[in-house]
Every structure is written in structure tokens, then in C-alpha cells.
Amino acid sequence: MDSDSMKKYLLFALFTVMPILVTAQSRTAAFEIHNRGNLWETVRDDGRLGAPDPNNRFENYPSLDWPGGPTVMNKDDQRHYRVSAGLWIGGRRNDGTIFFVENGPFQTVNVVNVQPLRKETNYVEEPGFRPNEAEETITAEFTTNENLRVIRKSRVWSYRTYTNTIFFEYLIKNEGGQSISDVFIGFPNLLRPSYQDFVVHNGWGDDFNRVDDFVRFDPDIRMMYTWDDTPSFDLPSDVGNYLESEGELRTTGYAGYAILHHDPVSGGSPQPVTAFYAQFLNNERFFTQTSSSVTALYNILNGTDTSLQAPDNERLAPFMLMSVGPYTIAPGETVRIVVGEAVNGITQQRALLGLSAQAQLPAGLDSLRSTMNRARTLVDNNFEVTSVPPPSPEITVIPNPAEQSVSIYWDPIEDIWTNPLAPSATLRDYRIYRSSRSFIGPYEILATIRPSRPIDFSRYYDAANNRWLYNDATISLGGEYYYAVTSIDTRNVESWMTNRNEEGIRAAREPVDNTNTVRVFPNPFKLSSGFPNPNQANDIVFTNLPAKCTIRVYTSSGELVKEISRDNPNSGEEVWNQLSDARQRTAPGIYFWTVSSDVGTATGTLLIVK
Structure with a gap:
């Protein structure tokens, strides 16, 4: 190939590859949500974990939320225990040069090919339930810029034994043509108990005056964990985020993650090789390629550089890292690592005791340890549970x-x-x-x-x-x-509360000053209203009504069936017994309704099945 042809080839190759790499850095990650048990989480398709922006006041995506849910809520009620997490892989190429793959916990993501996320449900109440598989499995698959293909399977069960845990299984395969050595695989994590810091003292680990978390590493179970304290001894009520207006401790959990399984490493050294935690504030630049070198990051990953390690008595907005290695990975070989993440603590009942419950908060650590030990047993059993609860009914x-x-x-x-x-x-x-x-x-x-x-x-x-x-x-x-x-x-095994109503139910609502939220129930009406009084078997209820309004019900052909004029300052509900203005019982079918008032109009459809 002559020099001109070579230049054209290189330009073609450069402009062919560049869009892939740029897209890998700037693409918006797709995500799915685990919301089956008591611990809810958002998992992204590029190796990162956590909500796209947990600080967004207009989004409720979970970010290691405990207790999790509901899907839509007042942001001030959300219990995030994490900002973000990711995956680091570093090692040496065949020529001895160092490589470093950064997939989170910040914005840098070194991927060149991302497959669509796959979420599979296997709920105990579903037909075809498979007892030896998780109730929810979300699979992410991507290839890094070092030809490492990563498959991450996250698993969740609602069973009370595991409802506070999420399992992450990583399969990392060398799809390059040469062996890589001195490979370390790390799990950087911005655990931060909890978003309720924002509610209690108007900030979530974003200022030295408000950092209030302690971190420890438990070598016996290979778990790093953190909990909420107070940024100042002058604020003892801040331990557990006491919210006076609610009389409640808002951050009662200990959050942690542990290495539950890893393939044997070269030399058989104790693992994790790195259990590192540092002050995130003012140090973020040391933990990302946008402001630090590949060699510097690799040295943090493999445990050579611990200069930023925080002392145990320092309150943190934590940056946490555990890593496993070293590995030599030949072409076609795969390394398997399983990480468990959990949050546990005192109950909501105790949290409502307020400041008097602060002394009970340390008991949450024992609960977290027990949770992680059960998780390790399940991983050792290849994710096959030994007990299945009966399903909660719909x-x-x-x-x-x-x-x-x-x-x-x-x-x-x-x-x-x-x-x-x-x-x-x-x-x-x-x-x-x-x-x-x-x-x-x-x-x-x-x-x-x-x-x-x-x-x-x-x-x-x-x-x-x-x-x-x-x-x-x-x-x-x-x-x-x-x-x-x-x-x-009969063994006293109880199912989880998977059938809770996400919106609160009121037996009687006060009148409202608009028609934006008018609802009709039951809709569809099937055979009977479900009300316990037999005399109400045909009742249909209009709710969220203004005090003064007119309700009209029409057939699908536009014929007026019923008109109800109401003027009731004490209730926002009106009951229709399905009798027309001519005192005839309505027939099955599709009906249209309107609510007209001085403060607005609402319309909708009603399906009656008999």
C-alpha cells in the first residue's frame, strides 16, 4: 500500500472509530429498576448503578432506596442510600503498558458496544414460576475499549430472607488477541446514608459543614459499610436524621457492599486486595480519568497508593473502593465475581420513637451483617434458595x-x-x-x-x-x-408485601378546588362494587370533586343516563347506584361521564361489566 493510500485508510479508520468512542463517552445510559423487595435500585446499561441524577427534585428513580418506593412520591420522602457506583478494571497489556477502564461512578464510561438491558421477572405468583431463579434479573452487557466483554446480572428476591439485598454477578471475558496480566477489578461506590440529609440540614454530602458519614471495613465478611452520624457535636439530633416536624428518625439503616465470591487470584493473596475509603469532597479529581492519569488510578485500584485513605474518626462524604486481583486473563478466559449490596437497620416503628430511638441505631449493623451472611450462603449455593414463601394474593x-x-x-x-x-x-x-x-x-x-x-x-x-x-x-x-x-x-414462612397500594386510600375526601384529579371507582365495574354492604353492590363513586358541581353520565351513543347536582362542602365524593333518571338499572357497556363546575370541567369513560 503506497503512502497516499495508507493516509486515506488511516483517515477512514479514524473517522469510523471516533463516533463510537465519542458516543461511548457522551451517550445517555438506558436503565431498568429493581422494585420487587424492600431495597430498590436503578441499574444502568454501561456498568453504573444508581439513579441518573438522585439530586433531581423532579425525579423519583431509586438510588439504593431503603425502604424503597413508591414509584411516585414527594422527593423529601425518598430514602436514597447511594449517589452512584461503577466498575473499574486495570492491568497490563502484553507489551507491559498499563490500561485502565473507568465505568463510573462519575460520568466517564469506557464502553464501545452496549447491548440492550434485559429485565426478566419470575415472580412467585406468576404462572411458570421457577423456584431456582431470582424473582427479578436484569442483565447488562457491554464491551470496554480494552476488548473486555462484561456481563452483569443483578438479582433480587422479595423473600423476607433476601428482601434487603441486591446481588450483582460480573462475568469479565478477555475478547482481545493477547493475554493481560496484573488485572485488578474494582467496585467504586458513593454510598451515602442518606438523601434525608437534604431534608434535615439542606445538603447531601456537598459541603464540609454537612458531611456526617462514618465508614468501616469488616474483613471477616469482606464488607465495607457506612452509616449516618452528625456533622457536629453541637447537633446531636442529626444522628439518624431526626426530622422534628415528623417526629421521626429518617436515616435508620447501615448500607454496605461485600465481595461474596471471586475466582482464585494469582498468588492466592487475601481478598479484597483493596478496601479503601476517602473523603470525596476536594478529592474527586483523583478518582477519574478526566483529571488524573491512568497510572495514578491503577495504583489506587491495586492498593499501591493509599495516600488518600481516611482515618476512622473522620466524617466523610465517602468515596469507597474494593478491588479483587491480580488476575492473568488469557484470550477467551472469563473471571467471575459476585458483589452483594444491602441496607438494614431498625424498623419504621422504632424510627417513629424519634430521639429516644437513637440509642438503638447501632443494632442496625448486626442486622446488616446477618443480611450479608445470608447473601453469602445463597451465592455459595449457586443462587438456589432452599425455601419459597407462598405468593401474596392480588x-x-x-x-x-x-x-x-x-x-x-x-x-x-x-x-x-x-x-x-x-x-x-x-x-x-x-x-x-x-x-x-x-x-x-x-x-x-x-x-x-x-x-x-x-x-x-x-x-x-x-x-x-x-x-x-x-x-x-x-x-x-x-x-x-x-x-x-x-x-x-405451615412452616411459618411469610411472603413480602408485594401487593401494597402505592396511592393512599381515603374513605372520604374533602372537596377540592379544581377538577384536575376527578376519579371514578371501581372502573371497570365488574359484577359488584366490592363494598361489604349488600345494599351498595351497585355503587360507583366519583371522588376528588369540587363542593358544587354537576355529574352527567351518558351512553356511548350520547344519551343522558343520569344527572346528579351536588352542593356538599363536607365531602369530595358522590355515589351513583347505577340507576338512571328514569330509575332503570344500567346495562353493561361503555359510558361517558362529565363533571362540570365553576372551577373546571372533567371528562372520562366508565366500563360496566356484568
Whole structure:
């Protein structure tokens, strides 16, 4: 090839490769969310973990949220325990030069090929449930600029044994043509308990006057963890983020991550080889290629440079790193590492004791250690659980304004559920929970229903509709409630509260000053309203209404069926018993409704199935 041809070839190659590399640095990562258990997380397709921007006041994507949920909430109620996390890989090429792959926890991402994320659900209540697989698995697959193909599988179970844990399995394959040596694989993490710092003292690890986290490493279980303290001894109430307006400790958990498995390293040295934590503020420039050299980062990764290691008595906005190595990886060979992440602490009930519960906060560390030990046992068992709970039933929660009660009903599953791992462990009880505070609790037990007990069958079984029915008549007018129904088998194994209503239920709402949120329930109406009073079997409720308005219901052809004029300053609900203005019962079909008032108009559709 002559020199001119060579120049053209090089220019072609350069402009062919450049868009891939630039895109790798500037692309917006796709993400999926784990939201099955008590610990919620956002996982991205390029190796990073955590919400795209956990500080965004208009987004609720989880960032190691504990307790997690709901999907949409007031940002001040969100419990992030992490800003971001990532994956580092460094080593030596065959010619002895050092390489360093940085995928987070900041914006730099060294990828050249990213596959679409794959989220698979395997919920215990789903047909075809596979007991030896996780309930949620999200697979990320990408290739780095050093021809290392990474497959990361994150796994989640709702089972109470594992509901506070997320498992990350990494398979790192050398797809280059030459061996690489002295390879270290690291997991940088910006754990930070918790976003409630922002609520309590208007900042989340963004200023030296507000840094308040301690970090430790537990070599016995290879876990690094952190917890919330106070930025100043003058603010003792800040331990656990006491929020006076709510009378609650808002950050009650210890957050940690551990190396649960790693393939044998060269030389068999103890692992992790690096367990490093430093002050993030003023030091970020040392932890990214945008402002530091490949050699400097590699030396932090492999543990050679510990000059920024923080002393144990320093309060931090932590930068944390654990790494495993060294490895020699020949072409085609794969290294497997499993990392567990968990948050655990005192219960929501105790958190509501306020400052008097601060002395109980250290008990959260024992809970975290127990959680991580159970996680390690599961990994040692190749992710095959030894016990499966019965499924939580699918529930319907309906407020009953006229009776000032809330009804919860569900189809019976006690006779159709067979435990695939222990067929003799049949469903014994249903347990009804209620929270008058929020989706995350705390929850109280309202009742335990045992289907085999005649008195329970007589009291709670709705034979006419073949369903279990619980009527909660102990509510307060205008109060907002959250419900869950769990299942318990004969071994006393209980399911998780996977069926909670994300929006609070009120038995009676006050009038509103607009028509933006008018709702109709039940919609669709199927056979019966679900209200416990037989006289209300046909009731349909309009809610979030102005005090004074007119409701009209039309057939699909535009014929007026019912007009209701209301003027009620005490309630935002109106009940329609499905009788037309001519006192005729409505037929099944699609109906249109309007709400007209001086403060606005709302329209919608209503489906009646009988």
C-alpha cells in the first residue's frame, strides 16, 4: 500500500472509530429498576448503578432506596442510600503498558458496544414460576475499549430472607488477541446514608459543614459499610436524621457492599486486595480519568497508593473502593465475581420513637451483617434458595365513603398454590396489614385469617363472589391508608408485601378546588362494587370533586343516563347506584361521564361489566 493510500485508510479508520468512542463517552445510559423487595435500585446499561441524577427534585428513580418506593412520591420522602457506583478494571497489556477502564461512578464510561438491558421477572405468583431463579434479573452487557466483554446480572428476591439485598454477578471475558496480566477489578461506590440529609440540614454530602458519614471495613465478611452520624457535636439530633416536624428518625439503616465470591487470584493473596475509603469532597479529581492519569488510578485500584485513605474518626462524604486481583486473563478466559449490596437497620416503628430511638441505631449493623451472611450462603449455593414463601394474593382495595370504611378483597389461593420446593408446606394464613402513614410504613397487623378455621370462614369468606373480604371499619374520616395482604405457610414462612397500594386510600375526601384529579371507582365495574354492604353492590363513586358541581353520565351513543347536582362542602365524593333518571338499572357497556363546575370541567369513560 503506497503512502497516499495508507493516509486515506488511516483517515477512514479514524473517522469510523471516533463516533463510537465519542458516543461511548457522551451517550445517555438506558436503565431498568429493581422494585420487587424492600431495597430498590436503578441499574444502568454501561456498568453504573444508581439513579441518573438522585439530586433531581423532579425525579423519583431509586438510588439504593431503603425502604424503597413508591414509584411516585414527594422527593423529601425518598430514602436514597447511594449517589452512584461503577466498575473499574486495570492491568497490563502484553507489551507491559498499563490500561485502565473507568465505568463510573462519575460520568466517564469506557464502553464501545452496549447491548440492550434485559429485565426478566419470575415472580412467585406468576404462572411458570421457577423456584431456582431470582424473582427479578436484569442483565447488562457491554464491551470496554480494552476488548473486555462484561456481563452483569443483578438479582433480587422479595423473600423476607433476601428482601434487603441486591446481588450483582460480573462475568469479565478477555475478547482481545493477547493475554493481560496484573488485572485488578474494582467496585467504586458513593454510598451515602442518606438523601434525608437534604431534608434535615439542606445538603447531601456537598459541603464540609454537612458531611456526617462514618465508614468501616469488616474483613471477616469482606464488607465495607457506612452509616449516618452528625456533622457536629453541637447537633446531636442529626444522628439518624431526626426530622422534628415528623417526629421521626429518617436515616435508620447501615448500607454496605461485600465481595461474596471471586475466582482464585494469582498468588492466592487475601481478598479484597483493596478496601479503601476517602473523603470525596476536594478529592474527586483523583478518582477519574478526566483529571488524573491512568497510572495514578491503577495504583489506587491495586492498593499501591493509599495516600488518600481516611482515618476512622473522620466524617466523610465517602468515596469507597474494593478491588479483587491480580488476575492473568488469557484470550477467551472469563473471571467471575459476585458483589452483594444491602441496607438494614431498625424498623419504621422504632424510627417513629424519634430521639429516644437513637440509642438503638447501632443494632442496625448486626442486622446488616446477618443480611450479608445470608447473601453469602445463597451465592455459595449457586443462587438456589432452599425455601419459597407462598405468593401474596392480588388484592383490590376500595374505599366505602357511605360506611366510612375500606374493603380489601382477593381471590382464594389456598387451594391452588403448591410449593414447588416443599409440597407439604401449604398456605395456612392470610395476614392483613395497614399503614396510616405511608407506603413504606410502619404497618400494623389488622387481622390474621385462617381459611381452615370455621369462624374465619364464616366471618371473612364472601361465598356469593368466591373471594375473601375484609372490611376495615376502624379508619378515621379523611385519613389516608395503605394496605397489604401476605400469605403464611405451615412452616411459618411469610411472603413480602408485594401487593401494597402505592396511592393512599381515603374513605372520604374533602372537596377540592379544581377538577384536575376527578376519579371514578371501581372502573371497570365488574359484577359488584366490592363494598361489604349488600345494599351498595351497585355503587360507583366519583371522588376528588369540587363542593358544587354537576355529574352527567351518558351512553356511548350520547344519551343522558343520569344527572346528579351536588352542593356538599363536607365531602369530595358522590355515589351513583347505577340507576338512571328514569330509575332503570344500567346495562353493561361503555359510558361517558362529565363533571362540570365553576372551577373546571372533567371528562372520562366508565366500563360496566356484568
